Amino acid sequence: MLTERIWSGNSLRNFHYLIACPETGQALAVDPLEWRLCLDAARDRGWEITQIVNTHEHQDHTGGNAGLKAATGARVLAHAGAAARIGGVDQGLNKGDIIRVGRSVELECLDTPGHTMTHVCLLAHGDDAAIFSGDTLFNAGAGNCYNGGDPQALYDTFVSQLAQLPDATRVYAGHEYLTRNLEFTLDREPDNADAAALLAQTRRHAAADAPLTTLALEKRINTFFRLQTPQVIARLRVSFPELAAQPDPRTVFIKLRELRNRW
Ligand SMILES: [Zn+2]
Ligand SMILES: [Zn+2]
Numbered sequence: 001m002l003t004e005r006i007w008s009g010n011s012l013r014n015f016h017y018l019i020a021c022p023e024t025g026q027a028l029a030v031d032p033l034e035w036r037l038c039l040d041a042a043r044d045r046g047w048e049i050t051q052i053v054n055t056h057e058h059q060d061h062t063g064g065n066a067g068l069k070a071a072t073g074a075r076v077l078a079h080a081g082a083a084a085r086i087g088g089v090d091q092g093l094n095k096g097d098i099i100r101v102g103r104s105v106e107l108e109c110l111d112t113p114g115h116t117m118t119h120v121c122l123l124a125h126g127d128d129a130a131i132f133s134g135d136t137l138f139n140a141g142a143g144n145c146y147n148g149g150d151p152q153a154l155y156d157t158f159v160s161q162l163a164q165l166p167d168a169t170r171v172y173a174g175h176e177y178l179t180r181n182l183e184f185t186l187d188r189e190p191d192n193a194d195a196a197a198l199l200a201q202t203r204r205h206a207a208a209d210a211p212l213t214t215l216a217l218e219k220r221i222n223t224f225f226r227l228q229t230p231q232v233i234a235r236l237r238v239s240f241p242e243l244a245a246q247p248d249p250r251t252v253f254i255k256l257r258e259l260r261n262r263w
Contacts, residue, residue: 001019001020001021001022001101001104001105001124001128001130002018002019002020002021002022002045002047003017003018003019003020003128003130003172004017004018004020004041004045005017005172006018006034006037006038006041007176007207007208008033008034008037009034009208010033010034012033012060012175013175013176013177013207014031014033014034014060014061014174014175014176015172015173015174015175015176016029016030016031016032016033016034016037016038016064017029017030017031017132017172018030018038018041018042018045018047018049019101019105019107019122019124019132020042020045020047020101020102020105021101021102021103021104021105022104023102023103023104024102024103024104025045025046025047025048025102026047026048026050026101026102027042027047027048027049027050027051027101028049028050028051028052028053028099028101028105028107029042029049029051029052029053029068029074030052030053030055030122030132030134030172031053031054031055031060031061031062031064031134031174032052032064032065032068033060033061033062033063033064034064035064035065035067035068035071036067038064038068039068039071039072048072049068049072049074050072050073050074050075050101051074051075051076051077051099051101052064052065052068052069052074052075052076052077053076053077053078053093053099053120053122053132054076054077054078054079054082054086054089055119055120055121055122055132055133055134055135055136055174056078056079056082056115056116056118056119056120056134056135057078057079057082057085057086057116057118057148058116058135058147061134061135061174062078062086065086065088066088069088075090075091076088076089076090076091077089077090077091077092077093077099078092078093078120079092079093079111079118079119079120080092080093080094080118081117081118082116082118082119085118093109093120094109094111095109095110095111096108096109097109099122105124106124106125107122107123107124107132108122108123108124108125109121109122109123110122110123110131110161112133112134112136112157112161112162113149113150113153113154113156113157114136114142114143114145114149114150114151114153114154114155114156114157114158115134115135115136115143115144115145115147115149115154116135116147116148116149117148117149117150117153119134119135119136120134121133121134121136121137123165123169129165129166129168129169129170130169130170130171130172131162131165131169131170131171131172131215132172133162133171133172133173133174134173134174135173135174135175136154136157136162137158137162137171137173137218137222138173138174138175138177138178138181139171139173139176139177139178139181139210139211139212139213139218139222140177140178140181140182140184140185140195140198140213140218140221140222140223141177141180141181141184141222141223141224141260142154142158142222142224142257142260144257144260144261145257146261151253151254151257151258152250152254154253154257155249155250155253155254158224158225158253159249162215162225163219163225165215166215167214167215167216167219168214168215168216169214169215170212170213170214171212171213171214171215171218172212176207176210178198178202178210178211178213179199179202179203181222182195182198182199182202182221183199184223184260184263185221185222185223186199187235187263188223188231188232188235188236188256189223189226189229189231189232189235190231191231192220192221192231194217194220194221195220195221198211198213198217198221223256224253224256224257227249227252227253227256228249228252232252232256233245233246233247233252236252236255236256236259239255239259240255240259243255
């Protein structure tokens with residue numbers, strides 16, 4: 001599996017991805033808002049874009065469909081429940097569907113509600129373990145829930161799906177928010193040396209070259225995976241004095257998400 005991360009350069013800080021089969025050069029584009037950048041990147045590498053996947057229905061993920069489809073004839077795939085709202089979708093996706101790219105790449109479709117209620121993540125298994133996580137899981141953060149989402153569902157997605165992925169899984173998120181997310185982590189957990197080290201590294205790079213993370217690293221630097229960490233709870237009780245001394249992880253997650261909305 002060949003993976004190309006394409007920095008949009010836009011104010012929303014979108015990342016786009018091309019996932020290609022090394023044997024055939026066929027490629028799948030994930031959320032190609034700035035579609036000309038994706039087309040140029042594919043042409044540079046001799047790849048042919050044959051499929052487009054939208055992780056969810058927000059315009060900053062679907063807005064490039066028409067242009068890229070007109071230029072390449074690619075088929076558009078999206079969550080079956082979001083297809084009608086997106087329009088022009090050729091194939092609705094359901095939990096467990098396998099998307100094939102060329103001869104050698106298989107991506108499993110995860111149904112991951114929370115940011116919106118019709119959001120898919122794409123999972124590559126094996127030596128290339130990777131998740132294309134859209135706006136559900138960001139590097140060092142979690143998606144917001146105020147444009148059609150639900151923090152309770154996002155918590156369930158984090159605990160029952162994302163936290164269960166293999167440690168080596170690389171995290172390819174829909175936006176570049178790493179610096180801001182690490183600052184939030186360190187505001188919750190000032191003693192988190194892993195987050196401090198990654199923040200220092202991140203500040204040395206332009207957004208286009210932001211460091212990649214893995215699930216193992218996320219569990220050390222992403223507050224939304226660290227719901228029982230004493231310092232996280234202690235600091236949260238400063239913002240929410242009504243919180244119990246030993247709150248359950250769901251409550252911690254909901255309060256962290258609420259705090260992040262205004263932070
Ligand atoms: Zn979104
Ligand atoms: Zn987005």
